[in-house]
Amino acid sequence: MIVETKTRQRCERCTRPLAHCLCSLIVNLPSRTRVLLIQHPDEVKHALNTARLVALGLQNAQLVVAETIENIERYIQQPGYRACVLFPGEQAQELSSYQDNQQPLLLIVPDGTWRKARKILHCNPLLAALPRVALTPGFSSRYRLRKAPDAQALATIEAVTYALTALEPEVDFSPLLRPFDALIEGQIAAMGTEVYQRNHVDLKR
Numbered sequence: 001m002i003v004e005t006k007t008r009q010r011c012e013r014c015t016r017p018l019a020h021c022l023c024s025l026i027v028n029l030p031s032r033t034r035v036l037l038i039q040h041p042d043e044v045k046h047a048l049n050t051a052r053l054v055a056l057g058l059q060n061a062q063l064v065v066a067e068t069i070e071n072i073e074r075y076i077q078q079p080g081y082r083a084c085v086l087f088p089g090e091q092a093q094e095l096s097s098y099q100d101n102q103q104p105l106l107l108i109v110p111d112g113t114w115r116k117a118r119k120i121l122h123c124n125p126l127l128a129a130l131p132r133v134a135l136t137p138g139f140s141s142r143y144r145l146r147k148a149p150d151a152q153a154l155a156t157i158e159a160v161t162y163a164l165t166a167l168e169p170e171v172d173f174s175p176l177l178r179p180f181d182a183l184i185e186g187q188i189a190a191m192g193t194e195v196y197q198r199n200h201v202d203l204k205r
């Protein structure tokens, strides 16, 4: 039996319950790199919808929710930008090697579980054909709420923040993480510290 609970009123902008609205923590940062987030529809209702926080926090970012994107050319063929997909793999180039690139990157970020992110690439051959870039290994997540398959697993907002930092080291992108930190702290507080420590692996080092 499915028990339906009355949905709490949500902030239209950040989609959090009104009492936990994160908008006051969301910045409005400029970047040379353009970010295109492609969110799997299954992720929209996820409590930690961090792709949306990225799209709100960056001036030069766009969020598309779809598994198969219609007319994908209009998103990936942006004049003046060189498109690439942030996705790990043997053929992926490390982002730091793009620092001196004359042309700024259009960084396309599939958002979802690994399986869903792969599905997005599979459903959009034009996306799958683009060059791939990856973060330099060694970042650990602040996301301490569920056991990650490995310590490298990052929330989308963390991956984008670290990617932008690698591409534009002169800019401080850390304020982008403020609403994410508050989200995590809020979830830990709601859960109770004791339960949290018993059930969750701390990935923060």
Ligand SMILES: [Zn+2]
Pocket: 011, 012, 013, 014, 015, 016, 021, 022, 023, 024
């Ligand atoms: Zn809000």
